[in-house]
Amino acid sequence: MSNEAPKQQRRAKGKALVGNKFKNWLFNAPGVVDTAKLGTLVDRAVARAQQRETEHHAVGGNAAATAGILAGLRRDLPAKSAEWSDAALEDYLFCARLLGKESLGMELFDTQLLAAASMLRDTVVEMDTGEGKTLVGALVAGAHALRGHRVHVLTVNDYLAGRDAHWMAPFFKLLGVTAASVTEALGAAERQQAYLADIVYVSVNELGFDVLRDRTSTEPEESVLQPLDVCIVDEIDSVLVDEATVPLVLAGRARSELQSVDVAAFVCELRPDLDYTVEADRRNVSLTDNGLRSAEVRWPGVELYSAEGTPLFSSINVALHAQVLLQRDVDYIVRDGKAEIVSDSRGRVAALQRWPDGLQAAVETKEGLHKTEQGEVLDQLLVRDLVKSFASVTGMSGTAVAVSEYLRTHYSLDAGRIPSHKLCIREDRPEQIYATAAQRDAAVVAAAAAAHSTGQPVLVGTHSVAASERFAALLAARGIDCQVLNARNDSLEAEIVAQAGRRAAVTVSTQMAGRGTDILLGGTVATLAGHGAVAALGGLLVIIVGRFYSPRLDAQLRGRAGRQGDPGASVIFSSMGDPAANGQEAHGLELSDSVARDLDDAGRVTRADVSKLLDRAQRLAEQERLETAQNSWKYNELIAYQRQVVLAERDKILREDGAALKAFEALQDADGVDGSVSTPRDPGPGRLQELRSALGAERLAAVCKSVMLFELDGQWSDHLALLSEQRAAIHLRSLGRQNPLDEFRRETISAFDGFFDRVNKGALESLGALEVVDRDVDLEAAGLRRGSTTWTYVANENPFGSQSDQAVKWLLKKMGR
Structure with missing residues (x-):
C-alpha cells in the first residue's frame, strides 16, 4: 500500500496534530505528551529512504546498503545507553523502513515510524485499530536489541506471541538480531533456549509463571530466564491498569484441607x-x-x-x-x-x-x-510488580491516553497520541437508550437486520457468552445466519474475526472481538473490487449492546470499524437496566423516574441529556475500579519488599557453593559443640558430622541446600497464608477508628519479624529428621516435596464481601449506626 496520502488527508493529519497539541497545552493533561515533535526527524528518515528507492528503482539490495549503518549503530551507541541521539534514531528509522519493505513486503507508514520513535523516547503510544501496532512493536524491539538489550514483548495470549514472533522473524533476521516465542506448550529446556534470544515474545501470564518457577528452583541450571531488561507491552492499558493487581500464583498441594461446611x-x-x-x-x-x-x-x-x-x-x-x-x-x-x-x-x-x-x-x-x-500458595507475583521488575517499560494500545494520568502516577510513564495514517471517517452515531433491556435487544436485532438486508457487514458486541448466544438465536429467528465469537470458541478467534468484513456477514462477539486481527472489508482474500463494494455499502457497522464498565472498552470495540480510512459506523444501544446505569443512585444520578416521561412508542429515551449522565456514571464507576485496584496493591506493597529480602537470601543459598552447609555449621557453632552424638531425630551439634561421615562432603552440601531451600519456601508460604488471614479480618479495625491499611502494614512487619530464625529452626529440625538408608537420604520420603502447579487467583478487593465485612455490617446494624 502506498505511503503517499492525498493532500486533503495530509492536511487533516496536520490539523489533528496541531489540535492535539493545543488540547494538551490547554488542559495540561497529566502524563500526555506531544508526539508531533519527532515528526521532522521521521520526515528526514522517510525522505532518505524514498531517495534510495528512487535511485535504485527497486528494493533489492537494501540489506547490503543498511548493513554498514546498522554496524555503526551497534558500535557507536554506548552500551545500553539511556537515550538515542537524533542522528542515531534517524539512521535506525531509515534502515527500518527499507528493511521492513524488503523482509515483510510492507511499506511502513510515517505514523508507524513516528510511533516507534516516540516509544524509543520512552513514550507509551496510542494508535487506532488497524494502524499496525504489531509492526511498531517489532521496530522498537529491534532497536533495543541492536544496542545490546534483551527485550520481552508481552502479549495477551500464546496465539499472538507465536504469531507475532513468526511474522516478524524476517525483519529481525535482516537487522541481525534473534527472536523467539515462549508459549505454554514449551518444556523447560525449550524455554531456556527461547529466552536466550535477543527478543522474546511471551504472554504476561506465561512470563510471570516462569519468574515464579525460577524463584522456587532448587538448582541454578533449572532457571530458564535471563535478566529482565526491556519490556514492550501490547494493550498496555489492559495489562498495567485493568489487570495490574491480578496475582500470578505458584501453588502446591495443600498440607491440610480447608475447614468448611457443606451449605x-x-x-x-x-x-x-x-x-x-x-x-x-x-x-x-x-x-x-x-x-x-x-x-x-x-x-x-x-x-x-x-x-x-x-x-x-x-x-x-x-x-x-x-x-x-x-x-x-x-x-x-x-x-x-x-x-x-x-x-x-x-x-x-x-x-x-x-x-x-x-x-x-x-x-x-x-x-x-x-x-x-485444594492448593497451598507457595509464592505469588502481581502483574504490576512483574512489569515494574524491568529496567525499561513502554508499550502501545488503542486507548492509552485515557489512562495517561494513571500511567504517569503509578509507572512514571507518559502517553502520546499517534494520528491515523489515513483520516478516520467512521461515523460514531448517537447512543440509543431504551427503558428496558428487552426493548433495547429488539432495537439491536432490528438495526442489525436492516443493515444486513443491504449487504453491509455487522459486528454485534456483547458483554457475555450468554448474551452473544442469545443474540445469535434472536437473529437466527429472523433468518439471519451469523458467526458467534466468545470464550467457548476462542481458539477460532482470528479466523472468525478476519472474515467479519465480508459482504452481508453478521458476527456476534463478546468484547474480545479479535483484537490483534484486522477486519478487512471484503474478507481476508478480498479483491480491490470486493473491498470497494463493501465500502460502498458503508463498511463495517459495529453495534455495542450496553456500555462496558470502562469507556476504553467501548472505544476499543468501536475501533473495529473504520480501519485505515475505510468507511464504517458504530452505535451503542443501552438500557436503563444496564450496569452503566445501575450505579446511578450511588453516583447521584436518579434517572429512572425522570426518563419514564420521555419515552417514544418503542421505549427509547428521548431526553437529550441522559447519555451525558450515563457518561458520568461510567467514568465514576471506572474511577472506583482504579481506586480499588490501587488499594489492593497497597496491601501487597510491603509483602513484595519482604519477598525481595527472602529472595536475596535464597539466591545466596542456591548459587554459592556450600553456602547452606556453612549456614548449618554456623548454627551448630552458635549452639555450641559438646561432641555428643545425636539421634536421627535430634538436630544436635553432632548431626552434621554424622551425615558427613555417612554421605560424604559433596552430598551433604547438596542435602543441606535442599533442606534450607525447602524451609525458606515453606516459611514464606506460611507467611503468605498468615497475611491472607489477617487481610480478611483487618477491616474489623475500623470499628476502633483505626486505619485498616496502616494496621495491616503493622501486622505484616510484625509477622515477618523472626522469619529467618524460624527458617533456621525448621531447617535444623528437618536435618535432624532425615534417615540415612544405604548411605543416602530420601528427601521426598521425608516430606520435602516441591509444588509445581500454576494458576492465577481472581484478584478483586473483597471479591465476595469478606467475613469481616459482613461482621462489620451486622455489628453496625445492631449498634443502630
Whole structure:
C-alpha cells in the first residue's frame, strides 16, 4: 500500500496534530505528551529512504546498503545507553523502513515510524485499530536489541506471541538480531533456549509463571530466564491498569484441607430480599436478619460470629456468592467438566485462572462438577510488580491516553497520541437508550437486520457468552445466519474475526472481538473490487449492546470499524437496566423516574441529556475500579519488599557453593559443640558430622541446600497464608477508628519479624529428621516435596464481601449506626 496520502488527508493529519497539541497545552493533561515533535526527524528518515528507492528503482539490495549503518549503530551507541541521539534514531528509522519493505513486503507508514520513535523516547503510544501496532512493536524491539538489550514483548495470549514472533522473524533476521516465542506448550529446556534470544515474545501470564518457577528452583541450571531488561507491552492499558493487581500464583498441594461446611442445599433455599440482599453494583451479597435466623435454625447452638462459627459463616458467604453473583456463561463457562473463568476485561477464558479455593469449590458444587484439588500458595507475583521488575517499560494500545494520568502516577510513564495514517471517517452515531433491556435487544436485532438486508457487514458486541448466544438465536429467528465469537470458541478467534468484513456477514462477539486481527472489508482474500463494494455499502457497522464498565472498552470495540480510512459506523444501544446505569443512585444520578416521561412508542429515551449522565456514571464507576485496584496493591506493597529480602537470601543459598552447609555449621557453632552424638531425630551439634561421615562432603552440601531451600519456601508460604488471614479480618479495625491499611502494614512487619530464625529452626529440625538408608537420604520420603502447579487467583478487593465485612455490617446494624 502506498505511503503517499492525498493532500486533503495530509492536511487533516496536520490539523489533528496541531489540535492535539493545543488540547494538551490547554488542559495540561497529566502524563500526555506531544508526539508531533519527532515528526521532522521521521520526515528526514522517510525522505532518505524514498531517495534510495528512487535511485535504485527497486528494493533489492537494501540489506547490503543498511548493513554498514546498522554496524555503526551497534558500535557507536554506548552500551545500553539511556537515550538515542537524533542522528542515531534517524539512521535506525531509515534502515527500518527499507528493511521492513524488503523482509515483510510492507511499506511502513510515517505514523508507524513516528510511533516507534516516540516509544524509543520512552513514550507509551496510542494508535487506532488497524494502524499496525504489531509492526511498531517489532521496530522498537529491534532497536533495543541492536544496542545490546534483551527485550520481552508481552502479549495477551500464546496465539499472538507465536504469531507475532513468526511474522516478524524476517525483519529481525535482516537487522541481525534473534527472536523467539515462549508459549505454554514449551518444556523447560525449550524455554531456556527461547529466552536466550535477543527478543522474546511471551504472554504476561506465561512470563510471570516462569519468574515464579525460577524463584522456587532448587538448582541454578533449572532457571530458564535471563535478566529482565526491556519490556514492550501490547494493550498496555489492559495489562498495567485493568489487570495490574491480578496475582500470578505458584501453588502446591495443600498440607491440610480447608475447614468448611457443606451449605449448598441451605443456600439454594434462601430467598432474595427476604433472606439475602444484593448491592446495586452486584459486587456483594449479604444475609439479612431473617437469613441469619434461618442459619441458626439449621445449625442450632452455633454462633456465626464466634470463633467456632467461623467455618460455617465463611462457607455460607462463599456459597451465597457463587450461587447469586457468579453467573454461568457470564462470569464463567463450563467446558470439559471444568468451570473456566471468563476475563471481564477481555471476554476470553482466563487460562489457568481460578478463584480462591473455597469459592472455586462452591462454584463446582453449584454446577455439579468434580472438585479440583485444594492448593497451598507457595509464592505469588502481581502483574504490576512483574512489569515494574524491568529496567525499561513502554508499550502501545488503542486507548492509552485515557489512562495517561494513571500511567504517569503509578509507572512514571507518559502517553502520546499517534494520528491515523489515513483520516478516520467512521461515523460514531448517537447512543440509543431504551427503558428496558428487552426493548433495547429488539432495537439491536432490528438495526442489525436492516443493515444486513443491504449487504453491509455487522459486528454485534456483547458483554457475555450468554448474551452473544442469545443474540445469535434472536437473529437466527429472523433468518439471519451469523458467526458467534466468545470464550467457548476462542481458539477460532482470528479466523472468525478476519472474515467479519465480508459482504452481508453478521458476527456476534463478546468484547474480545479479535483484537490483534484486522477486519478487512471484503474478507481476508478480498479483491480491490470486493473491498470497494463493501465500502460502498458503508463498511463495517459495529453495534455495542450496553456500555462496558470502562469507556476504553467501548472505544476499543468501536475501533473495529473504520480501519485505515475505510468507511464504517458504530452505535451503542443501552438500557436503563444496564450496569452503566445501575450505579446511578450511588453516583447521584436518579434517572429512572425522570426518563419514564420521555419515552417514544418503542421505549427509547428521548431526553437529550441522559447519555451525558450515563457518561458520568461510567467514568465514576471506572474511577472506583482504579481506586480499588490501587488499594489492593497497597496491601501487597510491603509483602513484595519482604519477598525481595527472602529472595536475596535464597539466591545466596542456591548459587554459592556450600553456602547452606556453612549456614548449618554456623548454627551448630552458635549452639555450641559438646561432641555428643545425636539421634536421627535430634538436630544436635553432632548431626552434621554424622551425615558427613555417612554421605560424604559433596552430598551433604547438596542435602543441606535442599533442606534450607525447602524451609525458606515453606516459611514464606506460611507467611503468605498468615497475611491472607489477617487481610480478611483487618477491616474489623475500623470499628476502633483505626486505619485498616496502616494496621495491616503493622501486622505484616510484625509477622515477618523472626522469619529467618524460624527458617533456621525448621531447617535444623528437618536435618535432624532425615534417615540415612544405604548411605543416602530420601528427601521426598521425608516430606520435602516441591509444588509445581500454576494458576492465577481472581484478584478483586473483597471479591465476595469478606467475613469481616459482613461482621462489620451486622455489628453496625445492631449498634443502630
